[in-house]
Amino acid sequence: MAFGPTVALDDVALTVERGQVHALLGENGSGKSTLIKILAGYHRPDPGGRVLVAGRALSFGNPVNAASLGCRFVHQDLGLVDTLSVAENLFLTSGFPARWGTIRWARLLRAARDDLARVGLDLDPRQPVAGLSPAVRTGLAVARALRPGAGNVALLVLDEPTATLPDDEVRQLLATVRAAAATGAGVLYVTHHLDEVFDIADVATVLRDGRVVASSAVPDLTRTRLVNQLLGSELDEAHASSQALPPPRANAVLRVHDLAAGQLRSLSLQVRAGELVGIAGLTGSGRESALAAVFGAVHPEGGDVLVDSTPLRPGHPRRAIDAGVAYLPADRKAHGGIMSLPAAANLTLPDLRALWRPPMLRLGAERVEARSWFSRLDVRPAGAVHLPLAALSGGNQQKVLLAKWLRCRPRVLLLDEPTQGVDIGAKAQIHQRIVAAADDGAAVVVSSADVDELVALCHRVVVLRGGHAVADLSGPALSVPAVNRAALAAER
Numbered sequence: 001m002a003f004g005p006t007v008a009l010d011d012v013a014l015t016v017e018r019g020q021v022h023a024l025l026g027e028n029g030s031g032k033s034t035l036i037k038i039l040a041g042y043h044r045p046d047p048g049g050r051v052l053v054a055g056r057a058l059s060f061g062n063p064v065n066a067a068s069l070g071c072r073f074v075h076q077d078l079g080l081v082d083t084l085s086v087a088e089n090l091f092l093t094s095g096f097p098a099r100w101g102t103i104r105w106a107r108l109l110r111a112a113r114d115d116l117a118r119v120g121l122d123l124d125p126r127q128p129v130a131g132l133s134p135a136v137r138t139g140l141a142v143a144r145a146l147r148p149g150a151g152n153v154a155l156l157v158l159d160e161p162t163a164t165l166p167d168d169e170v171r172q173l174l175a176t177v178r179a180a181a182a183t184g185a186g187v188l189y190v191t192h193h194l195d196e197v198f199d200i201a202d203v204a205t206v207l208r209d210g211r212v213v214a215s216s217a218v219p220d221l222t223r224t225r226l227v228n229q230l231l232g233s234e235l236d237e238a239h240a241s242s243q244a245l246p247p248p249r250a251n252a253v254l255r256v257h258d259l260a261a262g263q264l265r266s267l268s269l270q271v272r273a274g275e276l277v278g279i280a281g282l283t284g285s286g287r288e289s290a291l292a293a294v295f296g297a298v299h300p301e302g303g304d305v306l307v308d309s310t311p312l313r314p315g316h317p318r319r320a321i322d323a324g325v326a327y328l329p330a331d332r333k334a335h336g337g338i339m340s341l342p343a344a345a346n347l348t349l350p351d352l353r354a355l356w357r358p359p360m361l362r363l364g365a366e367r368v369e370a371r372s373w374f375s376r377l378d379v380r381p382a383g384a385v386h387l388p389l390a391a392l393s394g395g396n397q398q399k400v401l402l403a404k405w406l407r408c409r410p411r412v413l414l415l416d417e418p419t420q421g422v423d424i425g426a427k428a429q430i431h432q433r434i435v436a437a438a439d440d441g442a443a444v445v446v447s448s449a450d451v452d453e454l455v456a457l458c459h460r461v462v463v464l465r466g467g468h469a470v471a472d473l474s475g476p477a478l479s480v481p482a483v484n485r486a487a488l489a490a491e492r
């Protein structure tokens with residue numbers, strides 16, 4: 001299957017056995033989501049290929065057929081409709097319970113509660129999906145895929161379901177996936193997290209440039225072997241992620257005082273120029289709303305944010321941008337990028353000044369600049385700045401959205417889940433770029449569900465619990481177990 005000059009998949013063959021978890025791995029842009037979209041009936045492959053589900057041939061380009069053969073999907077972008085409620089989203093793909101043309105709401109809500117409970121979600125099914133955190137949205141998409149009313153599940157496919165989930169929720173999701181396999185379904189599981197492969201997978205297949213480069217029984221694999229299959233070369237993972245951080249400067253650039261918004265009850269924080277500060281915390285700790293509140297993307301219920309000595313006006317992100325604040329949100333589809341616009345336009349959107357010669361936008365200059373950012377962050381396909389953002393793979397979209405803010409050389413850089421969905425090689429590259437921005441004088445705050453990432457990347461990590469900062473760890477006190485202890489303590 002090809003998109004213009006890009007061959008996304010080439011002669012791929014794999015078998016997912018009943019009751020087994022089959023991990024599918026590969027660098028950003030290697031073809032994983034394309035394969036899944038073919039199974040789901042979204043893309044039609046070139047003639048010649050075939051797919052059998054429990055012995056029956058899948059008819060390509062036909063989502064209804066895929067569903068009726070028992071295929072269920074949790075897509076990379078989750079496929080939820082923001083303007084609908086939780087319950088409506090649950091029934092979107094399987095049809096609403098109705099009698100004489102009328103939707104039976106009471107029944108629907110009861111069933112929705114059961115579906116949510118099955119994956120451990122305690123959520124009001126009438127709530128709109130728009131306000132939910134990435135972790136809860138993932139849970140909802142999984143609950144929908146496992147709805148019993150939709151018939152037997154023969155094949156469950158999950159495309160990077162854990163990209164923004166904290167550890168404890170990853171464990172819960174893995175347990176749900178294992179349970180689905182135990183009922184006899186085959187599971188195809190896409191991830192960039194190698195630990196998960198060793199945790200739940202029976203078989204691991206690795207794609208590179210649209211081809212299968214290896215398929216191995218997991219008991220026969222080592223981590224190093226798997227990394228070599230992925231990258232086609234030796235990469236010392238530890239070396240790639242650990243680096244000396246430049247020392248922060250003396251002056252505080254960002255001052256946050258007693259900020260409250262959503263689950264965040266009170267956050268006070270000072271970040272110096274050149275300093276990298278991490279925000280850790282479980283889902284519900286306030287971590288997910290912290291940076292949006294600092295930026296002013298959500299209306300805070302109280303508190304102040306100052307950049308240098310200028311107060312930002314809550315609810316006015318434009319003011320924050322003018323004051324030199326950049327914010328990369330966790331949800332790239334809903335808030336991050338404009339999927340239908342070219343990657344180049346997405347890159348230059350927040351600051352067009354250099355490209356603006358009234359009355360014209362210098363599109364040639366825009367492309368040149370976008371190309372240079374593509375090469376700095378190794379966005380693939382290389383130089384394809386004219387492609388709409390939607391045509392880039394998930395990890396490559398993430399790189400474009402990060403580049404868009406790095407390009408503004410912000411005074412304050414707020415990053416929510418900056419490496420979600422990027423492969424292990426690209427993660428180290430992105431970390432280097434973030435450190436370079438700090439070295440350039442930015443005050444950087446990173447919120448991440450990935451504690452390893454925070455500890456590797458930050459001078460200091462603030463841990464939230466119950467909406468409050470309960471620890472501020474740096475120097476020798478900063479370690480993964482210390483952050484986890486602070487995030488969990490007294491919660492049970």
Ligand SMILES: Nc1ncnc2c1ncn2[C@@H]1O[C@H](COP(=O)(O)OP(=O)(O)OP(=O)(O)O)[C@@H](O)[C@H]1O
Binds near residue numbers: 027394396423
């Ligand atoms: N609609 C499209 N139009 C053009 N090219 C596309 C389209 N969809 C995917 N591609 C290209 O196909 C290739 C494979 O993309 P795919 O999304 O399958 O990668 P992936 O393995 O899922 O990567 P990631 O880990 O980043 O999610 C990429 O080069 C991508 O840019």
Ligand SMILES: [Mg+2]
Binds near residue numbers: 033076393394395
């Ligand atoms: Mg993908």
